Amino acid sequence: MATEADAAGACDLQQLEKLQQFNRTNMRRLENSRLEPEAIAAYRGMELSELKAMFEQGDSLAMIVYGMHFLFAAMGRNPELAVDYLYYQMPIREIKPNPKGVPGDADRYAREARRAFTEAAMRGRHAAFTFIGLTYDAEGKNAVDLFWLTQEAFDSLTDEQKFNVQPRIVYSQLAYRMDPNLLPVGSPNRKMFDENFAALGDHGKFMQWIEISFRTQMKAKGLSFPELPEVVYPDIEQSVIEACKEQGYSQWD
16 A cells, blocks of 8 residues: 555656646747757858858847857867757767867957857847856856956865856856746756855855846946746656656656
Protein backbone atom coordinates (compact mmCIF):
# COMPACT_ATOMS: atom_id res chain seq x y z
CA MET A 1 0.00 0.00 0.00
CA ALA A 2 1.42 3.41 -1.05
CA THR A 3 2.27 5.76 1.76
CA GLU A 4 1.78 9.54 1.79
CA ALA A 5 5.53 9.92 1.28
CA ASP A 6 5.39 7.67 -1.79
CA ALA A 7 2.55 9.76 -3.25
CA ALA A 8 4.51 12.99 -2.75
CA GLY A 9 7.29 11.69 -4.99
CA ALA A 10 5.10 10.07 -7.63
CA CYS A 11 4.67 11.21 -11.22
CA ASP A 12 1.43 13.15 -11.56
CA LEU A 13 0.61 13.55 -15.27
CA GLN A 14 -2.10 16.10 -14.52
CA GLN A 15 0.47 18.26 -12.73
CA LEU A 16 2.95 17.70 -15.54
CA GLU A 17 0.43 18.91 -18.13
CA LYS A 18 -0.16 21.98 -15.97
CA LEU A 19 3.56 22.74 -16.14
CA GLN A 20 3.68 22.03 -19.89
CA GLN A 21 0.86 24.50 -20.46
CA PHE A 22 2.63 27.09 -18.35
CA ASN A 23 5.85 26.64 -20.33
CA ARG A 24 4.03 27.13 -23.64
CA THR A 25 2.31 30.27 -22.35
CA ASN A 26 5.56 31.63 -20.96
CA MET A 27 7.37 31.13 -24.26
CA ARG A 28 4.68 33.19 -26.01
CA ARG A 29 5.12 35.87 -23.35
CA LEU A 30 8.83 36.03 -24.12
CA GLU A 31 8.61 35.79 -27.92
CA ASN A 32 9.63 39.41 -28.49
CA SER A 33 12.62 39.26 -26.14
CA ARG A 34 13.94 35.76 -26.86
CA LEU A 35 16.03 34.76 -29.85
CA GLU A 36 13.65 32.69 -31.93
CA PRO A 37 15.65 30.30 -34.16
CA GLU A 38 13.37 30.87 -37.15
CA ALA A 39 13.90 34.63 -36.95
CA ILE A 40 17.66 34.30 -36.50
CA ALA A 41 17.92 31.99 -39.53
CA ALA A 42 16.89 34.87 -41.79
CA TYR A 43 20.26 36.53 -41.12
CA ARG A 44 22.32 33.55 -42.27
CA GLY A 45 24.77 34.41 -45.03
CA MET A 46 24.38 38.19 -44.72
CA GLU A 47 27.46 40.31 -45.24
CA LEU A 48 28.72 42.20 -42.21
CA SER A 49 28.02 45.47 -44.02
CA GLU A 50 24.36 44.43 -44.42
CA LEU A 51 24.09 43.54 -40.75
CA LYS A 52 25.68 46.83 -39.74
CA ALA A 53 23.23 48.79 -41.87
CA MET A 54 20.29 46.98 -40.27
CA PHE A 55 21.86 47.50 -36.86
CA GLU A 56 22.11 51.24 -37.46
CA GLN A 57 18.44 51.26 -38.53
CA GLY A 58 17.42 49.82 -35.15
CA ASP A 59 16.98 46.11 -35.96
CA SER A 60 17.66 44.49 -32.57
CA LEU A 61 18.14 40.98 -33.97
CA ALA A 62 20.64 42.28 -36.51
CA MET A 63 22.47 43.92 -33.60
CA ILE A 64 22.84 40.54 -31.91
CA VAL A 65 23.99 38.70 -35.05
CA TYR A 66 26.43 41.53 -35.84
CA GLY A 67 27.72 41.49 -32.27
CA MET A 68 28.12 37.72 -32.29
CA HIS A 69 30.28 37.94 -35.42
CA PHE A 70 32.66 40.20 -33.52
CA LEU A 71 32.51 38.12 -30.35
CA PHE A 72 33.51 35.03 -32.30
CA ALA A 73 36.35 36.98 -33.89
CA ALA A 74 37.49 38.22 -30.47
CA MET A 75 37.63 34.64 -29.23
CA GLY A 76 39.60 33.42 -32.21
CA ARG A 77 36.64 31.53 -33.66
CA ASN A 78 35.17 31.60 -37.14
CA PRO A 79 32.67 34.53 -37.25
CA GLU A 80 30.65 32.70 -39.90
CA LEU A 81 29.50 30.31 -37.16
CA ALA A 82 27.70 33.09 -35.29
CA VAL A 83 24.26 32.28 -36.68
CA ASP A 84 24.77 28.55 -36.02
CA TYR A 85 25.40 29.36 -32.37
CA LEU A 86 22.38 31.67 -32.13
CA TYR A 87 20.32 29.05 -33.95
CA TYR A 88 21.12 26.59 -31.14
CA GLN A 89 23.14 24.45 -33.53
CA MET A 90 26.34 24.58 -31.48
CA PRO A 91 26.96 24.41 -27.72
CA ILE A 92 28.13 27.40 -25.70
CA ARG A 93 31.49 25.74 -25.05
CA GLU A 94 32.31 26.34 -28.71
CA ILE A 95 32.54 30.09 -28.19
CA LYS A 96 35.07 29.96 -25.41
CA PRO A 97 38.42 31.52 -26.34
CA ASN A 98 40.44 29.45 -28.75
CA PRO A 99 43.19 27.71 -26.74
CA LYS A 100 45.61 28.47 -29.56
CA GLY A 101 45.22 32.16 -28.84
CA VAL A 102 43.17 35.08 -30.08
CA PRO A 103 44.07 37.83 -32.55
CA GLY A 104 45.99 40.86 -31.35
CA ASP A 105 42.99 43.11 -31.92
CA ALA A 106 40.68 40.88 -29.83
CA ASP A 107 39.93 43.77 -27.46
CA ARG A 108 38.73 45.93 -30.35
CA TYR A 109 36.50 43.13 -31.60
CA ALA A 110 35.13 42.58 -28.08
CA ARG A 111 34.31 46.28 -27.70
CA GLU A 112 32.43 46.35 -31.00
CA ALA A 113 30.50 43.23 -30.00
CA ARG A 114 29.67 44.85 -26.66
CA ARG A 115 28.41 47.99 -28.37
CA ALA A 116 26.02 45.92 -30.49
CA PHE A 117 24.81 43.74 -27.63
CA THR A 118 24.26 46.77 -25.40
CA GLU A 119 22.06 48.42 -28.02
CA ALA A 120 20.07 45.18 -28.41
CA ALA A 121 19.68 44.80 -24.64
CA MET A 122 18.37 48.35 -24.37
CA ARG A 123 15.63 47.35 -26.80
CA GLY A 124 14.47 44.44 -24.66
CA ARG A 125 16.51 41.54 -26.06
CA HIS A 126 17.22 39.84 -22.75
CA ALA A 127 19.71 37.31 -24.15
CA ALA A 128 21.95 40.20 -25.16
CA PHE A 129 22.79 40.86 -21.51
CA THR A 130 24.57 37.51 -21.17
CA PHE A 131 26.41 38.21 -24.42
CA ILE A 132 27.65 41.53 -23.00
CA GLY A 133 29.21 39.55 -20.18
CA LEU A 134 30.82 37.15 -22.66
CA THR A 135 32.62 40.08 -24.33
CA TYR A 136 34.44 40.69 -21.04
CA ASP A 137 35.29 36.98 -20.89
CA ALA A 138 36.79 37.35 -24.37
CA GLU A 139 39.05 40.09 -23.01
CA GLY A 140 39.98 37.92 -20.03
CA LYS A 141 38.52 40.40 -17.54
CA ASN A 142 37.08 39.53 -14.16
CA ALA A 143 35.34 41.42 -11.34
CA VAL A 144 38.63 42.95 -10.19
CA ASP A 145 39.67 44.11 -13.68
CA LEU A 146 36.25 45.76 -14.06
CA PHE A 147 36.59 47.53 -10.68
CA TRP A 148 33.54 45.77 -9.29
CA LEU A 149 35.56 44.37 -6.40
CA THR A 150 38.99 44.90 -4.91
CA GLN A 151 41.44 42.03 -5.11
CA GLU A 152 41.14 41.59 -1.36
CA ALA A 153 37.35 41.39 -1.52
CA PHE A 154 37.50 38.98 -4.46
CA ASP A 155 39.96 36.71 -2.66
CA SER A 156 37.64 36.58 0.35
CA LEU A 157 34.78 35.07 -1.69
CA THR A 158 33.92 31.40 -1.76
CA ASP A 159 34.35 29.49 -5.03
CA GLU A 160 30.59 29.67 -5.57
CA GLN A 161 30.56 33.43 -5.01
CA LYS A 162 33.49 33.88 -7.40
CA PHE A 163 31.48 31.99 -10.01
CA ASN A 164 28.53 34.34 -9.46
CA VAL A 165 30.60 37.48 -10.08
CA GLN A 166 31.80 36.31 -13.50
CA PRO A 167 30.78 38.93 -16.08
CA ARG A 168 28.38 36.63 -17.98
CA ILE A 169 26.60 35.69 -14.73
CA VAL A 170 26.48 39.31 -13.54
CA TYR A 171 24.98 40.54 -16.80
CA SER A 172 22.43 37.73 -16.80
CA GLN A 173 21.45 39.04 -13.39
CA LEU A 174 21.26 42.57 -14.82
CA ALA A 175 18.56 41.44 -17.26
CA TYR A 176 16.54 40.24 -14.29
CA ARG A 177 17.17 43.49 -12.38
CA MET A 178 16.04 45.53 -15.36
CA ASP A 179 12.82 43.52 -15.53
CA PRO A 180 12.10 41.17 -12.59
CA ASN A 181 9.15 39.77 -14.56
CA LEU A 182 11.64 38.10 -16.90
CA LEU A 183 11.62 35.18 -14.46
CA PRO A 184 8.28 33.83 -13.24
CA VAL A 185 7.42 34.50 -9.60
CA GLY A 186 8.27 31.41 -7.56
CA SER A 187 10.30 29.77 -10.34
CA PRO A 188 13.49 27.82 -9.47
CA ASN A 189 15.62 30.21 -11.56
CA ARG A 190 14.21 33.29 -9.84
CA LYS A 191 14.89 31.77 -6.43
CA MET A 192 18.42 30.86 -7.50
CA PHE A 193 19.20 34.37 -8.76
CA ASP A 194 17.85 35.97 -5.58
CA GLU A 195 19.75 33.60 -3.32
CA ASN A 196 23.04 33.80 -5.21
CA PHE A 197 23.30 37.56 -5.08
CA ALA A 198 21.86 37.87 -1.59
CA ALA A 199 24.76 35.63 -0.53
CA LEU A 200 27.25 38.22 -1.79
CA GLY A 201 26.06 40.71 0.82
CA ASP A 202 27.90 44.04 0.61
CA HIS A 203 30.14 42.60 -2.11
CA GLY A 204 27.12 42.66 -4.43
CA LYS A 205 26.65 46.43 -4.29
CA PHE A 206 28.42 46.83 -7.62
CA MET A 207 25.27 45.46 -9.29
CA GLN A 208 23.49 48.68 -8.37
CA TRP A 209 26.21 50.73 -10.07
CA ILE A 210 25.96 48.66 -13.24
CA GLU A 211 22.16 48.96 -13.31
CA ILE A 212 22.23 52.73 -12.73
CA SER A 213 24.82 53.16 -15.48
CA PHE A 214 22.75 51.09 -17.90
CA ARG A 215 19.55 52.99 -17.15
CA THR A 216 21.42 56.29 -17.52
CA GLN A 217 22.62 55.27 -20.98
CA MET A 218 19.06 54.34 -21.96
CA LYS A 219 17.68 57.65 -20.72
CA ALA A 220 20.30 59.54 -22.74
CA LYS A 221 19.11 57.71 -25.87
CA GLY A 222 15.44 58.27 -25.09
CA LEU A 223 14.81 54.56 -24.64
CA SER A 224 12.68 52.82 -22.01
CA PHE A 225 13.01 49.16 -21.13
CA PRO A 226 9.94 47.18 -22.25
CA GLU A 227 8.51 45.41 -19.22
CA LEU A 228 7.00 41.94 -19.41
CA PRO A 229 3.71 40.99 -17.72
CA GLU A 230 4.11 39.15 -14.42
CA VAL A 231 3.43 35.41 -14.31
CA VAL A 232 3.46 32.98 -11.38
CA TYR A 233 5.21 29.63 -11.62
CA PRO A 234 2.78 26.74 -11.03
CA ASP A 235 2.87 25.21 -7.56
CA ILE A 236 4.38 21.85 -8.47
CA GLU A 237 6.81 19.92 -6.29
CA GLN A 238 10.21 19.29 -7.89
CA SER A 239 9.91 15.66 -6.74
CA VAL A 240 6.89 15.24 -9.02
CA ILE A 241 8.83 16.61 -12.00
CA GLU A 242 11.80 14.33 -11.29
CA ALA A 243 9.51 11.31 -10.88
CA CYS A 244 7.91 12.03 -14.26
CA LYS A 245 11.32 12.34 -15.89
CA GLU A 246 12.32 8.96 -14.44
CA GLN A 247 9.26 7.44 -16.07
CA GLY A 248 10.19 8.85 -19.46
CA TYR A 249 8.06 11.99 -19.51
CA SER A 250 10.99 14.32 -20.11
CA GLN A 251 10.21 15.51 -23.64
CA TRP A 252 7.70 18.28 -23.02
CA ASP A 253 5.95 20.29 -25.74
